[in-house]
Amino acid sequence: MGLLLLWEVAARVGWLPEFIIPAPSDVLIALWQDRENLWMNSRVTLIQAFIGLALGIFLAFFLAIIMDVIPWLNRALYPMLVVTQTIPTVAIAPILVLWLGYDMTPKIVLVILTTLFPIIISILNGFANADKDAIQLLQLMGANRWQILRHVKLPSSMSFFLSGLKVSVSYAFVSSVVAEWLGGFEGLGVYMIQTKRAFAYDKMFAVIVLISLLSLFFMGVVSYIEKYLTPWRFNQKKKIRGEK
Amino acid sequence: MGLLLLWEVAARVGWLPEFIIPAPSDVLIALWQDRENLWMNSRVTLIQAFIGLALGIFLAFFLAIIMDVIPWLNRALYPMLVVTQTIPTVAIAPILVLWLGYDMTPKIVLVILTTLFPIIISILNGFANADKDAIQLLQLMGANRWQILRHVKLPSSMSFFLSGLKVSVSYAFVSSVVAEWLGGFEGLGVYMIQTKRAFAYDKMFAVIVLISLLSLFFMGVVSYIEKYLTPWRFNQKKKIRGEK
Amino acid sequence: MLSIQDVGFRYGDRQVLKNINIQLQKGETVAIIGPSGVGKTTLFNLIAGIIDAQQGQIELDGSKEIKGKISYMLQKDMLYPHYTVIENIMLPRIIQGESKKHAQEHALELLDIFQFKEWANYYPHALSGGMRQRVAFMRTAAFDRPWLLLDEAFSALDAITRRQLHQWFKNYREKMGWSSLIITHDVDEALILSDRVYIIKGQPGEITFELPVDFKGFDVEKIIFEPEFIEAKRQLLNELKES
């Protein structure tokens, strides 16, 4: 809060560089005046972010699971995953467009690539940190790899997963915005470049504020679902349906 | 390996788009022929990545620790950290350059911002997951917040930290490359744009391959230091100096 | 028949067990006692196949394939914190491929016998130490296999609860045809439950003493005050003390 005030004053008095840092009040005004444009453009970006994040989470679990069950796949996929993170998007932009077209697909793919990685790394780390004795006991019961995964590794990697998820959620929206620089007609990313090109930095900051708020909101949601993903850490007793 | 071969064949036979996806052999040749340029430009990028990563790790620990010891700081800083992740670099590039100049500083700042986040989130998650009973026992011994941190929370967040570190290490080099797009005359990022402009996709891919190899190498290093950061998971006994 | 022949084991360069020979006939209960850290749990881990014997052989009915034929109750309770009491007890049968419904029915039966039904839906962290141990015991019973390894199965229980479990165990092993190897640090328990007591002692641990016992006929309530029992106990304690 105090920071915001300081910023406002600094901008008004002219301490800040021209054009590129608007006063917070200007940003707020832009946010309001431009709400229709923002809303329209948000839609695409949000959809991309959601689909990308959802598929990213899904794929992360899927890959982590098969990488755990099939050890050689782990050795093969792990480096490939790292490599996908080390390729600057802009460098391969034409390839993506060429293969996936101009629509949402390549952007969703980028969001998936961004959000999948922190999650899969944390799940795999969670698997590796599962209690060895707990696994041994399960093996004594006659459990196969799959059952060990199901009954020990997955539940005990939940905290790790949440840690990765928080990172991924923070990335989901901004990566959806950045992905739009691949080209397209709609979306906050497109809007952002355009406003920048037109020296409408207040509008550009309005976009940034919007993304930040969205990201913060969904970070909050993650903290909230933490209780549902690891109920044993928060409750003495499991609620059973039909019980009062 | 098999994939590489397939790629080579595909490129040679012409299944892949010409020009923008060179054959692996061409990339290798470029890697070799261009070794001097690559080497010279790598230096800057590597230094940025290292300094950024090192400072990122350091800062992540520092912030995580003070956020743990001073609860209200946690509430204040956590959202701010998330916000830093939701601002597209390109949007604030001019601000960074204006404030920090053209040299390595703004690029290092970007690497720090990139690498700090996954680490701090995982450390904080590690803190939150520390055994409640272990903390209570320490409190019974009379421990203050700081001692609890030192003796329980930090050691037990090591696995989480490693998970975050793996993500950050994967990001460090590419973020150093991308940061160079802020402007500058040296570095793999600068070189990459130039090669792209010069329509030398084989050289551009050589850069990508180089970054990937570096990232993979340092991921390996992280797996290796895992043993040193959590020795209790790998050894029965602590090696004491002077003991055979 | 479970036969352990000349088994030895070393952790790193520390020899923990040496020349262990034990035969467990079908239907028998054999107790193992010995000082803390001598290698009793290690022996069980060897039998269960969690670790591999470096010397000697372990065979069950002439076969080295032991995994899957033995129920093992670990010394630490190892309840799965993310599962409730009943889910923990259902787990062995779910793993063995039984339907959820059947596993649940069976778990409820066990919970009934042990008067533990009201705790069925609690998570382990809300249980007391002795309650956790009883859940672990029920879970081991749910393995439903004829060979049992019980490592300090009753150590966290008060005298009365323990006596009830002893009684239940004695009845049940006959009914189910269980053959068990039990580790205990309670000499009374060893005498009450077993057909034979082995003492493992020394560094590395070796079997130094073997005592056949038969207090099956006695009432569990009174047994400990019987002179024969007291004599056997004194004998074992003396043997343990010598070093």
Add this chain to the structure above:
Amino acid sequence: MLSIQDVGFRYGDRQVLKNINIQLQKGETVAIIGPSGVGKTTLFNLIAGIIDAQQGQIELDGSKEIKGKISYMLQKDMLYPHYTVIENIMLPRIIQGESKKHAQEHALELLDIFQFKEWANYYPHALSGGMRQRVAFMRTAAFDRPWLLLDEAFSALDAITRRQLHQWFKNYREKMGWSSLIITHDVDEALILSDRVYIIKGQPGEITFELPVDFKGFDVEKIIFEPEFIEAKRQLLNELKES
């Protein structure tokens, strides 16, 4: 004097303890026995201030400030897995601000007394159950505070080791002026170590019986075969059994 007055506690809507009254004089050792799950550990947690009493009062020498004056050995050993045996034992003193060197010297003394020196640099996961418990006990002794809470401190130990620890404890508490409250499920142990035995029973747990004992003069080795001892034991067991 540690005085527990009319203390009660409920977890959620389940009343666990009710009307608990215990007075522990300086230098005394008082034992608490009772069925598993009755609330003994909960009582200790209340005294230590880990949880807050919802009814009644707990005072130490007339003050409600108890934290920092009591050493507490938890029922589960709670060794820190990332610290070696000696580091675990040094911890209480390091926390209390002692220098690393002093804490280490003191830990080495304790390790010496308990013949545990050779394990000093091992991590807890490489120890057997009983060994872990001994380390936890040493760590509790290292707290170096006059009031002790021992929750099943010797439960994982074999008869001989346990007897040695009993002997050591008896000597030490005099030397150090310890006043202790001990929870045990072993009636023998309660009788051997304490000046008074309380039985907590029922749901919610209440003190139903109090037995002053004095077997201090006896030799620990022989005590359990003494008629007076056996009589006291029979009395306690009977009281426990009734419900």
Add this chain to the structure above:
Amino acid sequence: QASQIEFILDWVPNTNHTGLYVALEKGYFEEAGVEVTIRRPPEGSTTELVGLGQAQFGISFQDSLATRLAGGLPVTAVATIIEHNTSGIIAREDSQITKPVEMEGHTYGTWNDPIELGMLEHIINNEGGDYSQIELVPNQADNSIVGLANSMFESAWVYYAWDGMMAESQGVSTNFFYFRDYAEELDFYSPIIIANNDYLANSPEEATQVVQAIKRGYQYAIENPEEATDILLKHAPELEGQRDFVLASQEWINEAYTSNPEQWGYIDEERWNAFYTWLYESNLTEVDLTQESYFTNEFLGE
């Protein structure tokens, strides 16, 4: 059955593109029997995508096209959007730079492109100045005015129609001079419309129709700046708040599109080759690009 045509822009929509949107909006494309989709580009990759057949048409620049042509990318320039090179050096007023030699001793914000720096060196040498006296600092291509306004550098290369006008409308006082005024060979064509070679070879009639529809679009824009501006704004609603500036830019560029609307799009071989010859002689390309014809006026009609 209208055939589908993809057209990739060089950048976000601006007054360079007005004619395209007019053609779209006025139904010229429809009349030509094609359905055109105008796309925003993945940064800096338009030429590649046209070359690879991902789109039939796109917008490029004669300078950046050089390396692609040298690399064998199969595209051909079919029209120029603006008759002359409207790029030049913009400088802060207080730096008192009004011509190339005066850049000596001042900072210049470069995006570090060999051709860009080659041109700069060329015009300074032409005047007998010393290129090495210019202090180069990095510049992000799309932020030159901000850089100037905040004194990050004193001069930069811009296209006048957008950045130059922007500086005016934002009240940043600047001086400006054109490259072409200091070296004839630098009066190259930019921006230009390029097309995929296979497409041109396979559907020459359709290509002619499309190019001529575009031509009509620009001709209409020249006649009706206000309406054209509104058409552009309709396709770039983000610019709405800045209609004044866009209109000013439009009016300026209308003059620049062509000196003779009938001749819009016409590329002069001599000027085209002069630039490529200069590139080759300055060792900025390895291939002499005048040896093959990389442009054509045949689709413009007449």
